[in-house]
Amino acid sequence: MVQPSQxxxxxxxxDARGKYERLIATARALPPVATAVAHPCDESSLKGxxxxxxxxxxxxxxxxxxxxxxxxxxxxxxxxxxxxxVDTPHSHASAAKAVxxxxxxxxxxLMKGSLHSDELLAEVTNxxxxxxxxxxxxxxxxxxxxxxxxxxxxxxxxxxxFPDLDxxxxxxxxxxxxxxxxxxxxxxxxxxxxVETVTTKIPSTIEAAALCKMADRGQITGGLLDGPLALDNAxxxxxxSIKGIVSPVAGRAQILVVPDLEAGNMLxxxxxxxxxxxxxxxxxxxxxxxxxxxxxxxxxxRLASCAVAGLYAHALLQAKPIGA
Numbered sequence: 259m260v261q262p263s264q265x266x267x268x269x270x271x272x273d274a275r276g277k278y279e280r281l282i283a284t285a286r287a288l289p290p291v292a293t294a295v296a297h298p299c300d301e302s303s304l305k306g307x308x309x310x311x312x313x314x315x316x317x318x319x320x321x322x323x324x325x326x327x328x329x330x331x332x333x334x335x336x337x338x339x340x341x342x343x344v345d346t347p348h349s350h351a352s353a354a355k356a357v358x359x360x361x362x363x364x365x366x367x368l369m370k371g372s373l374h375s376d377e378l379l380a381e382v383t384n385x386x387x388x389x390x391x392x393x394x395x396x397x398x399x400x401x402x403x404x405x406x407x408x409x410x411x412x413x414x415x416x417x418x419x420f421p422d423l424d425x426x427x428x429x430x431x432x433x434x435x436x437x438x439x440x441x442x443x444x445x446x447x448x449x450x451x452x453v454e455t456v457t458t459k460i461p462s463t464i465e466a467a468a469l470c471k472m473a474d475r476g477q478i479t480g481g482l483l484d485g486p487l488a489l490d491n492a493x494x495x496x497x498x499s500i501k502g503i504v505s506p507v508a509g510r511a512q513i514l515v516v517p518d519l520e521a522g523n524m525l526x527x528x529x530x531x532x533x534x535x536x537x538x539x540x541x542x543x544x545x546x547x548x549x550x551x552x553x554x555x556x557x558x559x560r561l562a563s564c565a566v567a568g569l570y571a572h573a574l575l576q577a578k579p580i581g582a
Contacts, residue, residue: 277402277409278536278562281440282313285565288572290317291367293549293564294344294359296378297322297352298371301334302553307369308336309557310564319344319365322352349373353381357389360546366571369549369564379417382544394418394428395543397550398436399526400566403535406493410529411437411445411513415522416550417541423465426515427478430469432542433513434481439573440566448492448511449485450521454501456486462517469515481513482506489514489525538562540570547571 293316298304304327307318320327320338324345331338344359346352353373359365368389370378382389397416400409413433418425430447437445449466456463466485473483484507490497495509503509516522529535536559541548547567551560 278538278558278565281400281409281569282315282561282565284441285568286314288568290314291568291571292317292319292365293367293369293567294319294321294356294365295369296356296371297346297349297373299323299326299330299349300372300553301330301336302555303371303551304330304336304338305334306551306555306557306560306564307371308338308341310561311341313561315561315564315568316367316369318342318369319359321356321359322346322371323348349377353378354387357381357384357387360389361387365546366575367546367549367567368544369567370551375416375550378548378550379541382541382548389545391543391545393432393543394421394425395541396421396425396429396432397539397541398433399522400538400540400562401526401529401535402538402562403529403533405533408512409442410493410511412522412526412529413513413515415516415519415526416539417519419519421518423468426465426469427472428543430478430481430483430513430515433515434478436540436542436566436570437513438480439570441569442512445481445512446507446510447481447483447485447513447515448487448507449483449515450489450492451486451517452488454487454491454503460486462486465517484508485515487511536562538566540567542570546574 295307295318310316319342321344324343346355396414399412414429451462456467463486470483484505491501492511498509538559541550547570549563549567
């Protein structure tokens with residue numbers, strides 16, 4: 259099991275750049291997960307799948323136009339001998355076929371290739387043929403921030419644009435379940451706003467308070483929630499102390515729940531480009547985890563995304579009821 263660092267705010271309490279390496283090492287100790295890679299028709303998406311396979315994180319099934327996949331491999335010196343290729347005519351068909359492989363039991367993970375995220379997620383959320391569950395689909399960034407000793411989850415910064423209260427409930431539950439499934443324990447969840455007091459002038463503060471009460475009533479389980487919290491007093495013990503906030507979450511948050519996609523996207527990119535953080539990411543709430551990488555991701559981030567998805571896939575399989 260992956261053990262969290264002792265302090266969430268002091269990088270000296272743990273290896274400030276070893277968070278992904280611990281996740282990858284844990285995932286490598288488990289069997290690779292069969293993964294339908296939808297339309298890996300450019301160097302970054304194909305190489306990402308092959309790199310993850312070389313480490314034993316996933317077992318890729320390459321879904322796309324066979325000729326294009328072979329040409330991409332040859333152009334970039336990639337060896338795809340021995341990998342299964344499922345031929346499709348175009349990206350839309352690749353997304354549909356990848357989802358079908360999950361339905362048939364041939365794959366337990368989905369991985370985005372060189373198609374648009376919306377194209378893949380449209381097939382995932384299709385009411386008739388998709389992979390919908392009772393949960394809202396949402397995205398989680400698993401950030402490796404050098405100045406923060408634990409992995410920092412940010413949600414949702416990629417899928418739900420302006421989520422309402424019910425959607426935020428699912429977004430939070432998805433992130434909590436991931437944190438627990440990775441062996442990181444029950445998380446401390448900060449619901450962010452611009453201020454830490456409830457005011458009708460800022461609706462997100464009211465929703466934050468309502469979500470905390472929902473947790474009190476058992477509508478959200480598995481984590482400790484507090485909010486509204488401003489970013490400073492969510493991650494800095496000093497800031498929380500100055501504001502007089504007494505809370506097991508304040509200053510030590512492990513999951514940051516943002517008010518909307520705009521705020522989350524800016525926060526994640528600020529951490530990436532101003533703080534040197536890496537941002538692995540997966541989509542949750544469907545029948546299987548979805549690895550949603552970007553062309554801008556480095557190798558370390560791609561491998562971390564595959565490791566996180568693989569670990570969570572194993573956790574889901576272990577929790578699945580007999581006969582389900």
